[in-house]
Amino acid sequence: MNIRLNGKDYALIEGTATLHDLLQQLAIDGKIVIIEQNRQIIDRSRYPDTAVQPGDVIEIVHFVGGG
Amino acid sequence: MLEIGGKTFASRLLLGTGKYPDATTQQLAVEASGTNILTFSVRRLDVFAKGQTDPLAALDLSRYDLLPNTAGAKTAEEAVRLARLARASGMCDMVKVEVIGCDKTLLPDPVETLRASEELIKDGFIVLPYTSDDLLLARRLEELGCHAIMPAASPIGSGQGILNPLALSFIIEQLTVPVIVDAGIGSPTDVAYAMELGADAVLLNSAVAHAGDPVKMAQAMKLAVEAGRLGFEAGRIEKKRYATASSPMTGISRP
Numbered sequence: 001m002n003i004r005l006n007g008k009d010y011a012l013i014e015g016t017a018t019l020h021d022l023l024q025q026l027a028i029d030g031k032i033v034i035i036e037q038n039r040q041i042i043d044r045s046r047y048p049d050t051a052v053q054p055g056d057v058i059e060i061v062h063f064v065g066g067g
Numbered sequence: 068m069l070e071i072g073g074k075t076f077a078s079r080l081l082l083g084t085g086k087y088p089d090a091t092t093q094q095l096a097v098e099a100s101g102t103n104i105l106t107f108s109v110r111r112l113d114v115f116a117k118g119q120t121d122p123l124a125a126l127d128l129s130r131y132d133l134l135p136n137t138a139g140a141k142t143a144e145e146a147v148r149l150a151r152l153a154r155a156s157g158m159c160d161m162v163k164v165e166v167i168g169c170d171k172t173l174l175p176d177p178v179e180t181l182r183a184s185e186e187l188i189k190d191g192f193i194v195l196p197y198t199s200d201d202l203l204l205a206r207r208l209e210e211l212g213c214h215a216i217m218p219a220a221s222p223i224g225s226g227q228g229i230l231n232p233l234a235l236s237f238i239i240e241q242l243t244v245p246v247i248v249d250a251g252i253g254s255p256t257d258v259a260y261a262m263e264l265g266a267d268a269v270l271l272n273s274a275v276a277h278a279g280d281p282v283k284m285a286q287a288m289k290l291a292v293e294a295g296r297l298g299f300e301a302g303r304i305e306k307k308r309y310a311t312a313s314s315p316m317t318g319i320s321r322p
Binding site for chain 2: 043
């Protein structure tokens with residue numbers, strides 16, 4: 001199953017069903033990130049029950065230094 | 068005390084978190100600045116690079132109010148999206164509206180800045196737009212309900228200091244909300260000057276991050292903010308064309 005992740009095609013491994021699973025697959029589940037799925041910002045509390053669908057366009061952003 | 072959108076801050080220095088030589092220097096500089104408000108940007112996480120270090124990890128973010136910016140936005144829609152993404156972190160409800168209209172000068176697009184600010188105010192944000200030093204634009208932003216106005220001293224990162232003190236002082240005199248001089252600051256002189264003009268606060272980044280010794284410069288900026296503010300509150304003397312003696316002109320002893 002392929003999604004579009006931060007501008008690139010990305011293949012989900014078997015068992016990655018939710019946004020929470022996706023963060024675990026990417027090994028970034030400890031960081032403060034914000035996820036947008038198909039242009040909708042997803043509340044952090046809903047990551048475990050938000051399904052990832054084939055063809056989803058997902059943006060994962062975070063804070064970086066800036067002025 | 069500086070008051071923005073119902074929050075009060077002891078420090079009148081807002082500090083950016085970009086472009087420090089390393090995380091330790093940044094952490095020490097932030098500490099030395101005495102700031103209460105740190106600015107950030109929102110960017111894609113590089114999800115494909117493993118084991119990357121987080122440049123902000125050394126900072127205890129719980130000790131500061133976070134002011135994410137919308138840098139990177141060229142339209143109101145892009146700015147609103149970045150602001151909402153930042154707020155979804157659950158760490159902030161303030162936003163620095165920054166909509167750049169020209170890549171070479173990094174000057175803000177006034178029309179898009181107004182549109183973005185209006186939308187974000189409706190959406191409940193505490194809105195601090197980065198703007199030019201145009202008085203009428205600043206007044207329009209205040210009328211919209213912006214919680215502070217942040218006119219530039221000179222182009223972002225240029226270190227040219229305050230190019231038009233008259234324009235800044237018009238804004239400072241006429242606005243009711245806090246005026247935070249943002250962008251273009253180069254040295255403690257510029258900071259003290261802004262504060263002496265009556266600015267409520269100063270926001271800077273490069274002037275500290277790119278200084279020879281960022282930690283020492285952060286402390287210098289802290290002192291400059293305090294000196295300038297005290298000078299403003301004290302009320303400076305009038306400028307006169309000719310000298311006025313400080314010592315008594317009578318009773319001079321001559322043998």
